[in-house]
Amino acid sequence: MIRGRYAIPAALLATVGIFGLMAFSPSAAQADSTTPTTVASAAGGYAYPTPTSTTPTTSPTSSAPSGYGTADITLPDSFIAPGQALFDASCASCHGADAAGTSRAPNLQGLGAGTVDFWVSTGRMPLAISSIQATVKPPRFDRLQTLQIAAFVQSKAPGTGMPIPIVNLSAANLEVGGSLFTLNCAACHTITGAGDALAGGAFAPSLHLATPTQIIEAIRSGPGDMPRFSEGNLTPTEAHDIAAYVHGVIQHPEDRGGFGLGGIGPVGEGFVGLLVGVGLLMLVCFWIGERT
Amino acid sequence: MIDSSLRWVDDRLGIAKGGRTFLDKIFPDHWSFMLGEIALYSFVVLLGTGVFLSLYYIPSAHEIVYHGGYLPLQGQKVSEAYASSVGLSFDVKSGLLMRQAHHWSADIFLGSIAVHMARVFFTGAFRKPREFNWIVGVTMLLLGIVNGFLGYSLPDDLVSGTGIRIAYSILESIPLAGSYLGTFLFGGNYPGNGIIIPRFYLLHILIVPALIVGLLAAHLGLLVKQKHTQFKGRGKTEHNVVGSPMFPTFMAKTTGFLFVTTAVTFILAGFAQINPIWQFGQYEPFQISYAVQPDWYMGWLDGALRIMPSWEFVGWGHTIPLEVLLPAVIFPGIIFNVFFAWPFIEARHTNDLAYHNLLDRPRDRPKRTGAGAMMLMLMFMVFGASSTDVLANFFQVPLNSVLWFFRIAVPLIPVITYFVTVKICEEMRGAEGIGKRKPPNVVHRSASGEFSTVPAEARPGDGHEELEAVPVPAFIDMVPADLATGPGIRRVMR
Ligand code: HEM
Numbered sequence: 001m002i003r004g005r006y007a008i009p010a011a012l013l014a015t016v017g018i019f020g021l022m023a024f025s026p027s028a029a030q031a032d033s034t035t036p037t038t039v040a041s042a043a044g045g046y047a048y049p050t051p052t053s054t055t056p057t058t059s060p061t062s063s064a065p066s067g068y069g070t071a072d073i074t075l076p077d078s079f080i081a082p083g084q085a086l087f088d089a090s091c092a093s094c095h096g097a098d099a100a101g102t103s104r105a106p107n108l109q110g111l112g113a114g115t116v117d118f119w120v121s122t123g124r125m126p127l128a129i130s131s132i133q134a135t136v137k138p139p140r141f142d143r144l145q146t147l148q149i150a151a152f153v154q155s156k157a158p159g160t161g162m163p164i165p166i167v168n169l170s171a172a173n174l175e176v177g178g179s180l181f182t183l184n185c186a187a188c189h190t191i192t193g194a195g196d197a198l199a200g201g202a203f204a205p206s207l208h209l210a211t212p213t214q215i216i217e218a219i220r221s222g223p224g225d226m227p228r229f230s231e232g233n234l235t236p237t238e239a240h241d242i243a244a245y246v247h248g249v250i251q252h253p254e255d256r257g258g259f260g261l262g263g264i265g266p267v268g269e270g271f272v273g274l275l276v277g278v279g280l281l282m283l284v285c286f287w288i289g290e291r292t
Numbered sequence: 293m294i295d296s297s298l299r300w301v302d303d304r305l306g307i308a309k310g311g312r313t314f315l316d317k318i319f320p321d322h323w324s325f326m327l328g329e330i331a332l333y334s335f336v337v338l339l340g341t342g343v344f345l346s347l348y349y350i351p352s353a354h355e356i357v358y359h360g361g362y363l364p365l366q367g368q369k370v371s372e373a374y375a376s377s378v379g380l381s382f383d384v385k386s387g388l389l390m391r392q393a394h395h396w397s398a399d400i401f402l403g404s405i406a407v408h409m410a411r412v413f414f415t416g417a418f419r420k421p422r423e424f425n426w427i428v429g430v431t432m433l434l435l436g437i438v439n440g441f442l443g444y445s446l447p448d449d450l451v452s453g454t455g456i457r458i459a460y461s462i463l464e465s466i467p468l469a470g471s472y473l474g475t476f477l478f479g480g481n482y483p484g485n486g487i488i489i490p491r492f493y494l495l496h497i498l499i500v501p502a503l504i505v506g507l508l509a510a511h512l513g514l515l516v517k518q519k520h521t522q523f524k525g526r527g528k529t530e531h532n533v534v535g536s537p538m539f540p541t542f543m544a545k546t547t548g549f550l551f552v553t554t555a556v557t558f559i560l561a562g563f564a565q566i567n568p569i570w571q572f573g574q575y576e577p578f579q580i581s582y583a584v585q586p587d588w589y590m591g592w593l594d595g596a597l598r599i600m601p602s603w604e605f606v607g608w609g610h611t612i613p614l615e616v617l618l619p620a621v622i623f624p625g626i627i628f629n630v631f632f633a634w635p636f637i638e639a640r641h642t643n644d645l646a647y648h649n650l651l652d653r654p655r656d657r658p659k660r661t662g663a664g665a666m667m668l669m670l671m672f673m674v675f676g677a678s679s680t681d682v683l684a685n686f687f688q689v690p691l692n693s694v695l696w697f698f699r700i701a702v703p704l705i706p707v708i709t710y711f712v713t714v715k716i717c718e719e720m721r722g723a724e725g726i727g728k729r730k731p732p733n734v735v736h737r738s739a740s741g742e743f744s745t746v747p748a749e750a751r752p753g754d755g756h757e758e759l760e761a762v763p764v765p766a767f768i769d770m771v772p773a774d775l776a777t778g779p780g781i782r783r784v785m786r
Contacts (some may be wrong), residue, residue, distance in 0.1 A: 019671070020513060024321075045576075046565035066309070073524075129487065130399075165325065172458065174363075174364050175364060175365065175366060175368050177475075178364050178365070178573065179368065180572070182450065182573050182576075186450075190570075191450055191451070191571065191572050191573065192571050194687060196681045196682070197681045197684030197685040197690070197691040197694075198683050198691065199691055199692065199772050201689070202464065203684070203685055211415055236490045244591070245364070248364075249364050249571075253568075253571055254362065254364075254379070254570060254571070255565065255567070255568070256382075256388060256565075257388050257392055257565040257568060258383070258392070258561075258562060258563045258564045259563060259565060263452065264585060265584055265585050266567075266585045266587050266588060266591070267565075267588070267591070267678070267679040267682050267684075269400065269566050269587070269588070269676075270587065270588025270589075270591060271588075272560070272564055273399030273400060273588065274394060274399070274403045274588065276405060276556075276564075277396060277399060277400040277403065277557070277558060277560055278330065278400055278403040278404050280556050281330045281400070281404065281553060281556055282330075282407065283370060284549065284552050285323045285326040285327060285549075286323045287323075287331070288323070288326070288545055288548070288549070289321060289322055289323025289324070289326050290320075290322050290323060291322075291323060
């Protein structure tokens with residue numbers, strides 16, 4: 001059976017398809033626009049979407065930012081009492097009434113408000129199931145409650161540990177952030193920030209959800225299997241540059257060229273190439289060939 | 293006028309006879325005979341898009357300051373190779389489309405070679421007298437893989453750079469010759485003095501493609517000379533070929549297929565992102581990203597490397613890293629040697645020295661089919677092993693468990709596959725009426741309401757479909773009426 005008569009319509013269709021794609025493909029369409037949507041070029045630097053989570057809407061007073069990256073949130077004493085109530089209800093069963101730790105969970109005294117903020121605001125705490133590693137969940141507490149809990153834990157060992165940073169990325173340098181990220185973080189979180197399994201059952205999570213504050217807190221506190229980067233390893237400026245890169249580029253990648261296929265690289269591409277590419281063409285063979 | 297000038301040419305070159313053999317070539321119509329064409333046409337697409345890329349790509353490791361369309365890279369020092377690849381993606385009109393089309397067609401090219409090879413293998417088309425063409429084919433597969441790796445390295449991004457680094461360690465692991473080979477290829481110790489990119493470029497766009505073109509010519513030449521194989525069937529014997537002639541039927545079909553292949557490639561290139569190098573950044577020998585994998589056709593090598601326990605041989609003043617040597621040199625070496633030698637291995641095993649123009653149905657050769665299924669499964673498992681980290685992350689299981697799963701599964705599952713396949717083939721051969729076309733039945737209802745089934749009478753259109761009449765050009769001999777099995781179908785003696 002010769003389906004010769006289909007060859008000509010097929011050829012026509014295909015040609016139309018090719019020219020259509022040439023005309024409408026993302027690259028052709030975007031080639032003219034010099035301003036990508038995610039990172040707007042401003043004079044001398046870059047403008048970022050203003051992170052909302054970084055400015056607490058509640059009453060804590062912040063020390064006046066001198067430049068960026070050095071200012072921290074000062075939690076008022078009035079937060080401690082409501083914080084203690086929340087802690088008693090949700091955390092004390094594991095961490096002990098005065099956060100000194102039990103056999104089930106580590107001591108929190110001296111870790112600082114920033115560490116508590118990170119674990120609570122990413123939804124890791126309160127711990128739901130004891131797996132090897134606490135996972136990111138929708139946070140249980142709102143911003144005010146989180147800060148109150150942080151204030152309570154901080155009050156157990158005042159002046160120690162990491163405070164909650166005030167993050168202002170407007171002056172951060174994206175290019176420096178990019179190379180610092182490649183150097184310090186990509187080895188675990190992958191170059192696209194998609195995250196990956198690590199040895200020993202741990203995994204580096206995706207960075208696509210973290211807020212700039214959480215990124216700085218993670219860098220400074222080193223949660224779980226992640227190393228802690230002190231100010232000697234990464235200066236405050238550098239930490240902010242990294243946060244800017246994660247927030248501006250990793251979380252809003254320049255994804256021209258079609259569907260991103262999950263940013264997991266050649267494995268996904270191989271499957272698509274074989275199933276869609278070769279698969280479709282085999283169907284065409286099957287269509288124009290004889291099937292006995 | 294045209295006639296006389298054509299005759300003038302023919303009087304001197306005598307090409308009409310060859311041309312006639314070519315136009316008269318008979319192509320069997322079975323769909324599986326078109327798989328090789330996917331490979332052929334995606335190679336054509338590779339050549340076309342490759343030429344476009346080479347107009348803009350600069351094969352140099354020379355450091356420049358980036359000024360282009362990708363803002364996060366502005367003002368950074370990058371190699372010209374990386375800058376021009378990012379430039380292709382951002383600043384050149386249709387550049388990204390062409391880059392992606394080139395990469396997707398490389399994936400399709402090697403995938404279709406694999407599928408085509410499986411067809412040839414499972415039907416026994418490689419048997420005498422076609423062993424040479426099998427060897428030519430395997431060589432093209434090897435060269436295709438090599439060229440894919442070379443091309444993947446050209447953009448000089450973090451992911452491909454890691455691939456070169458691994459390739460260098462593999463070269464180095466070869467006892468005695470290794471470090472010399474490495475130094476020779478890289479012009480010094482890794483990462484070399486920037487010489488590797490121009491060298492890879494030369495190999496990638498000229499030398500390896502030229503070799504493939506030469507082998508392709510040999511492949512198709514042998515095909516015309518030896519003629520196609522065919523499945524058993526009505527009017528098909530060891531001594532004839534039944535199918536459509538090159539001109540006009542097959543010509544129309546195959547040209548349409550060229551367009552379809554191009555279209556599918558460009559549809560993928562337009563809609564699915566591949567290798568977004570701007571997100572990876574420039575390669576620096578001291579940086580590394582997790583989740584680095586090579587393209588799928590190299591994945592099986594990477595997978596073997598990953599699951600290998602870290603063994604090392606130390607003695608006589610040398611260290612031989614078995615952990616690299618075994619999976620990355622010996623393992624592919626064995627695989628490709630088996631590929632090359634298979635026609636001879638099988639002939640020796642079956643003592644079959646006859647000419648074969650009729651194909652086997654896979655189920656009629658349980659052991660061969662089992663061996664093929666085993667090889668496919670082995671490849672699939674090792675490929676799976678190349679994504680241990682992706683799998684662990686996706687299924688949220690520890691990386692180590694995934695690793696151990698593959699260490700056990702890679703040798704075990706292919707063997708099970710072999711026995712299961714052999715068993716299935718034997719059962720299928722035993723079953724009655726299998727493989728035969730089922731005749732349609734007519735259900736009758738008698739006056740008393742009783743049902744009965746009677747096989748229907750054969751009608752035109754059942755069984756073998758009728759063919760449209762195709763006018764035979766005057767310059768091809770008509771087929772004697774007693775040889776024609778149907779209108780348009782041509783048959784030639786071998
Ligand atoms: C067997 C045939 C071929 C295969 C399998 C192949 C494969 C590849 C692959 C996988 C890439 C990486 C693409 C990327 O993501 O950037 C590449 C890049 C490239 N190829 Fe090929 N290719 C083949 C033939 C050719 C030919 C014949 C030419 C030139 C005439 C060519 C020119 C190029 C150039 C210039 C690049 C670098 C482009 C860039 O990185 O932006 N290729 N090739």
